[in-house]
Structure formats: C-alpha cells, structure tokens
Amino acid sequence: MTWIIDTHSHILPGLDDGASDMQESIRMLRQAGQQGIRGVIATPHYSGRFPNICPDRIRRLCREVQAQARARLKTEIQIWPGQEIMYSEDALSLLEEEKLLTIAGTRYVMVEFLPAAPYSYIFSAVRELTLAGYRPVLAHAERYQALREEGRLEELKKQGACVQLNFRPAGGKWHQGTARWCRKILRRGLADFLGTDMHNTEGRGPETERAVRWMEKELSSSYIEAVLKRNAMGLLEGKEI
C-alpha cells in the first residue's frame, strides 16, 4: 500500500475540540503512523466556538508537534499548518488580513459549512473565494445534504473547488447512505483528497483502513495514489491539481 498524506486533522494541542495536550497529539500521530500516514496537514477549526485567529500560534505548534513526534516516535513525519474555516461573511477578509491560514502557505483554503447549508450558499462561497484567487477545498464534502443532488459536486468543481472526503464514512458499511455516496464519488474520480479528520485517539481517531481496503478492491492504483498522496503533494507545492 502506498503511504498517505492526511489532509484534515485536529492534532494540535489545546486549539479546538481536537488533541487536548501534547501527549494526546503524539498518541494520535503514533496511530496515524501505524496506518501508513507520513504527513499530516493540521487544520484546527476557525468557527464561532473556536475563534482561532492567531496563525503564528498554529505555525509554532506545528513545529513543536513535529519535533516531539520525530523525537519520540523515531519517524520523519511532516506536519504542515492549515486551518478548517467555517465559512462566514468575514472569512475572506480575515484570510486577506492573514488572520486565517491557507493550507501550507498556498492559495488552497479548507472550508466547511453547516451540514444543512443551502446549495446557493456553498456555491456563492466557492465563487467568492475563487474570484479572490483562492482554491477552496470542501472539507468532508460527504457531510452536506445539498451536495447529494446529482451534478452539484461537478458544478462546484467546475467553479474551482476541490473535494475532500473523510476516510471513516468512506469506509462505512455498504448499506449506509453516506458510505454509498462517498464510494460513488470515488468511483467517478471526483474526490481529490481523503482525510482522517482525527480529533483524539478513541471515538474520533485516525481510521483509514476500511476505506483503503475498499478502494484497493474497486479503484485503479493510479487514482488511489492520487487521492492518498499525489494530489496532496501537488497542493503542498502550490501546483494545480
């Protein structure tokens, strides 16, 4: 199996509902490493509940967690700074004031919406960000009811959005609606990235294996490599993917 870059995680301690302290960050990264994850994009929340508007703190914690993980786990794991931005009216101006982080200093921006957000709202957000020169990455795209309608994901991609799915629902049971939707999107080659969205080591730990097993049975090895690693490498270099 190819190794993985995790594009969505809450591994930084004390910033949101993810890792509560450095010990937990390291335990999460140990579990992630056991599943073949060699690089992690840290995406702490920006939302009403977690108003993280201090990019220097996020960058510093990335360096600290990476150093600690390398020393304690004896790995070469890489951690990049990013953010999961709950889209709101002020998101764009905060990005331009550099109070919110893009992914690893590129023009890619991870955005999330409420699960019941209307399609028109998601579409306008994507347009607003792309017109300002950003490349929106839809965080856990499987979560939005409005995107279940045929053709909408394609339309957002045409507007410049990228699509990230979470491993856990993609690896769900065949009878679960969300698992089926994720698999349809993967079969059509519409997903660009997969992420663990790990928050801790128990209920919401990294959980890639079931999804990867399904992918290995159903998808081409070239596409698997793209969604697990190659697209993320392109993103981190600021390339068009």
Ligand SMILES: [Fe+2]
């Ligand atoms: Fe998240």
